[in-house]
Amino acid sequence: MHTHARMTSAPPPISRSNTMSAGLTVLFACAVGVVVLSLYASQPLIGLIGSSFSLSTSEASLVSTLTLLGYASGLFLLVPLTDLVENRTVIVVTLLVDVAALAAIALAPTPFLFLLASYVAGVTTSAIQMLVPVAAQLSPEAHRGRVVGNVMSGLMLGILLSRPAASWVAEFVGWRWFYGGLSLIIAALSMILATVLPVRKPATGTNYSALIGSMLTILREEPVLRRRASYQALCMGAFGVFWTSVALRLSDQPFSLGQTGIGLFALAGAAGAVIAPIAGRAGDRGWTRSATRLAHLAVIAAMILAGIGGDVLVGTPFAPSWAPLAILVASAVLLDLGVIGDQTLGRRAINLLRPEARGRVNGLFTGLFFLGAAAGSALSGLAWVSFGWLGVCSVGLAFGCVTLVLSSSQPQAAAR
Numbered sequence: 205m206h207t208h209a210r211m212t213s214a215p216p217p218i219s220r221s222n223t224m225s226a227g228l229t230v231l232f233a234c235a236v237g238v239v240v241l242s243l244y245a246s247q248p249l250i251g252l253i254g255s256s257f258s259l260s261t262s263e264a265s266l267v268s269t270l271t272l273l274g275y276a277s278g279l280f281l282l283v284p285l286t287d288l289v290e291n292r293t294v295i296v297v298t299l300l301v302d303v304a305a306l307a308a309i310a311l312a313p314t315p316f317l318f319l320l321a322s323y324v325a326g327v328t329t330s331a332i333q334m335l336v337p338v339a340a341q342l343s344p345e346a347h348r349g350r351v352v353g354n355v356m357s358g359l360m361l362g363i364l365l366s367r368p369a370a371s372w373v374a375e376f377v378g379w380r381w382f383y384g385g386l387s388l389i390i391a392a393l394s395m396i397l398a399t400v401l402p403v404r405k406p407a408t409g410t411n412y413s414a415l416i417g418s419m420l421t422i423l424r425e426e427p428v429l430r431r432r433a434s435y436q437a438l439c440m441g442a443f444g445v446f447w448t449s450v451a452l453r454l455s456d457q458p459f460s461l462g463q464t465g466i467g468l469f470a471l472a473g474a475a476g477a478v479i480a481p482i483a484g485r486a487g488d489r490g491w492t493r494s495a496t497r498l499a500h501l502a503v504i505a506a507m508i509l510a511g512i513g514g515d516v517l518v519g520t521p522f523a524p525s526w527a528p529l530a531i532l533v534a535s536a537v538l539l540d541l542g543v544i545g546d547q548t549l550g551r552r553a554i555n556l557l558r559p560e561a562r563g564r565v566n567g568l569f570t571g572l573f574f575l576g577a578a579a580g581s582a583l584s585g586l587a588w589v590s591f592g593w594l595g596v597c598s599v600g601l602a603f604g605c606v607t608l609v610l611s612s613s614q615p616q617a618a619a620r
Contacts, residue, residue: 229351231400232339233358236332238393239299240362241386242306243275243329244268245370246322248451248466249379256379257315265585267322268448272578274326279571283333284415286563291404292397295334299394302328303387310384332359333570337562338404340555352555353484353548357477360544364474367447371467406563419564426557426565431614432550433569435496435607437576439543442503442603444580446510446539449588449596450532453514459529472533476540483548492549496611499549502542503604509535511597542604547573576603 246253246267254264278298285294305325312318336355343351373382410418423429447470454461454469461469486495513531517523554569555562580603587595 228342228400229339229354231396232335232355235358235393235397236335236355237358237362237365238386238389239302239329239332240359241366241369242302242309242325242383243271244363244366244447245382245386246271247447248367248371248463248470249374249382250451251455252374252379252463253318257318259315263315265448265581266319268581269578270319270323271326271329272444272574272581274323275329276326276571276574276578277323278327278330279333279567279574280419281416282327282330283567283570284419284564285412286334286337286404287406287561288410288412288415288563289406291334291338291406292401295331295401296394296398298328298331298334299390299397302331303391303394306383306387306390310380310387330567330570333566334563336551337555337566338402340562341404341559342402350481350484350488352551353481356484356544356548356551357481360477360540360547361474364470364477364540367451367470368467368474371463371470375463375467406560415564418561419568422558422561422564423568426554428557429554429565429569431610432553433572435500435611436543436547436550436569436573438603438607438610439500439503439546440573440577441580441583442507442600442607443539443543444577445584445587445596445600445603446507446536448581448584449593450510450514450536452588453593453596454532458518458525469533469536473536473540475537476544479541479545479548481548483545484552487549487552492553493614496546496549497608499542499545500604500608500611502538502545504601504608506535506539506542507597507601507604509538510600511594514593514597539600546607 250264250267253267254260257264282294282298302325305321305328308321309318309325312321336352336359339355340352370379370382373379373385450469451466453459454466459465483495483499486492509531513528513535517528517531550569551566554565557565580600583599584596587599591598
């Protein structure tokens with residue numbers, strides 16, 4: 205019955221082009237990279253935002269958690285619309301609402317309105333995951349990993365550059381200008397996408413409530429989706445733990461970095477984005493199983509290095525003064541390599557499933573793993589307040605170890 209359901213649903217037709225050109229790939233990569241900037245921008249700005257609204261550190265950290273929860277909500281509730289509604293329309297409308305939410309963040313006079321707008325901005329940022337299945341649909345299966353990996357490079361560069369960009373803009377003109385300027389850029393991008401995006405009309409006769417209800421069926425029937433979402437949720441938990449608190453550690457003794465220094469640190473971590481197309485090619489060549497384990501080992505090694513550089517070596521007489529910060533930078537790069545590598549491999553695998561339901565499959569995959577990111581961000585604040593930097597690294601290490609145990613227990617026959 206399950207096989208029959210797949211055979212009776214044809215892939216949705218796409219009008220303008222049936223291939224992913226180099227220019228369109230660049231556009232998709234740039235678009236997702238720009239739109240995702242707001243998702244993590246609040247992490248290095250927690251102190252500044254807290255001061256503006258007289259919030260404590262733990263209260264200000266809610267900004268990141270609410271934005272990620274909003275993003276997960278959009279992935280579960282908005283991204284599936286790409287299996288129901290003409291894709292270009294839903295993508296552009298979602299981006300225009302994102303523009304309004306970012307403008308509201310920039311102008312918010314009260315903490316409540318700021319947090320509400322942050323949640324809405326998170327919801328509408330899910331437009332980037334509407335673009336990924338379109339890119340996958342336009343790509344031949346033999347090259348899908350490479351194309352998705354290239355688009356993912358833009359996405360991950362946006363995630364990794366969001367912190368330094370927000371830090372530098374905040375230092376020179378204030379944090380509100382970052383959100384206001386981003387809203388204008390995305391408004392312009394929306395107009396470009398409205399002009400060049402191909403028309404993609406899903407071939408479905410269902411309604412929205414049935415579409416959302418079918419997501420549980422898809423999750424139950426697709427073990428590859430469950431497995432890859434679990435891996436990435438745990439990896440993103442470690443990612444959220446590290447990046448939510450590392451700005452607090454870097455601003456403390458002995459590093460005492462300002463917004464510019466914290467931005468440079470985050471910029472160094474962006475080097476991890478180079479792994480996305482490499483991981484995509486590894487998947488295309490059938491190396492998914494071994495590449496996945498390497499990614500999980502990288503997450504574990506990164507959290508160990510983070511603990512050494514941020515705590516163990518600090519103040520020791522046998523280590524040069526530059527060593528702790530250098531090790532922290534190395535841990536950030538290694539963490540990003542592991543998380544991005546696992547995500548690219550997972551996204552390639554899930555985009556080989558159910559061509560008639562790519563919006564729902566991508567929404568489920570990304571929504572589930574961003575719940576892991578939100579959990580990591582929330583646990584990071586608690587670990588920092590209760591146990592300091594070593595506590596933060598221990599939580600991240602636990603996420604990485606559980607991920608490796610799960611991937612190592614994967615049957616050989618389920619290597620995808």
